Amino acid sequence: PGLGMSRGEMGVIYEDIFCPYPTSLLHIEEICASIVRSHRETSQYRVEELQALRWKVFSREEIHAYQSKSVDEMWQHCALRLTDAVQYVVEFAKRIPGFRQLCQNDQIVLLKSGSMEVVLVRMSRMFNTENSTVFFDGKFAGKELFKSLVCNELMTSAFDLAHSLCALRLTEQQVALFSALVLINEDRPCLEERGRVERVRKEVELALSHTLHRDNQEGLLHKLYQKVAVLKSLCSLHIEKLRWFRQLYPLTVQSLFPPLYKELFGSDSDLPPLATH
Numbered sequence: 623p624g625l626g627m628s629r630g631e632m633g634v635i636y637e638d639i640f641c642p643y644p645t646s647l648l649h650i651e652e653i654c655a656s657i658v659r660s661h662r663e664t665s666q667y668r669v670e671e672l673q674a675l676r677w678k679v680f681s682r683e684e685i686h687a688y689q690s691k692s693v694d695e696m697w698q699h700c701a702l703r704l705t706d707a708v709q710y711v712v713e714f715a716k717r718i719p720g721f722r723q724l725c726q727n728d729q730i731v732l733l734k735s736g737s738m739e740v741v742l743v744r745m746s747r748m749f750n751t752e753n754s755t756v757f758f759d760g761k762f763a764g765k766e767l768f769k770s771l772v773c774n775e776l777m778t779s780a781f782d783l784a785h786s787l788c789a790l791r792l793t794e795q796q797v798a799l800f801s802a803l804v805l806i807n808e809d810r811p812c813l814e815e816r817g818r819v820e821r822v823r824k825e826v827e828l829a830l831s832h833t834l835h836r837d838n839q840e841g842l843l844h845k846l847y848q849k850v851a852v853l854k855s856l857c858s859l860h861i862e863k864l865r866w867f868r869q870l871y872p873l874t875v876q877s878l879f880p881p882l883y884k885e886l887f888g889s890d891s892d893l894p895p896l897a898t899h
């Protein structure tokens with residue numbers, strides 16, 4: 623009663639989230655546990671490891687070396703790093719309960735539109751608010767290290783987002799569930815089975831609100847939903863800059879960028895659909 627729950631015939635129904643079918647509390651706890659486990663298994667570093675490495679910052683000489691890279695060299699380097707991070711997000715998605723049951727097309731649509739957003743959410747883990755650095759290439763780097771990308775607005779926004787997410791001091795469970803929620807979005811264009819995506823999303827929503835309930839942090843839900851708009855605009859900025867870069871260095875993108883990066887972020891017009899693996 624006090625927790626805003628009423629007992630349906632087959633289990634618990636949360637009054638504050640309409641759920642067309644009764645979902646048992648046990649089922650929600652199982653979803654929470656499985657998404658958090660998937661998140662842990664698909665994060666290259668544990669939070670404790672990143673904490674222990676906070677003192678490892680790039681020297682002035684190392685920063686200068688990055689800043690002396692040519693535009694196309696630095697873009698190629700970051701595309702590799704981003705593709706590494708995205709590969710782990712693809713693995714995370716495949717382990718979200720219900721994701722593998724979606725049709726191939728919808729799995730690809732959700733990954734094309736959501737994988738970068740999840741990388742950005744995960745950047746909150748790799749960010750150090752004390753000196754505004756992010757863990758990149760084995761050490762912590764300030765925004766100035768990325769100067770030769772000629773993407774100051776994009777990187778400033780990415781750093782600001784990482785900073786603001788860090789400030790929310792999310793637990794691993796909350797990062798995991800928010801990442802799953804960002805990915806499972808029934809409003810993405812070109813979905814074939816929107817209803818099925820919506821049902822998977824409803825369960826993730828229940829899992830997140832259950833966790834925030836238990837952590838006594840319901841206020842976070844509103845703040846997290848506010849971040850979704852920032853994630854969206856950051857991803858559009860990334861695609862826009864990639865188009866700008868590809869006009870300048872078509873051969874670099876064509877022959878030196880990772881295939882997965884091109885399949886996920888390249889504009890559909892000139893690329894074959896993602897190979898279904």
Ligand SMILES: CNS(=O)(=O)c1ccc(CNC(=O)c2cnc(OC)c3c2cnn3-c2ccc(F)cc2)cc1
Pocket residue numbers: 664665666667668700703704707741744745747748756757758759760776777780860
């Ligand atoms: C997420 N799991 S983890 O264990 O916490 C973890 C921690 C650290 C690393 C290694 N660092 C990165 O991968 C990385 C760092 N900094 C970035 O940007 C400052 C990155 C990264 C990957 N893409 N981008 C990125 C590229 C373009 C853009 F517009 C926005 C972000 C990997 C994984």
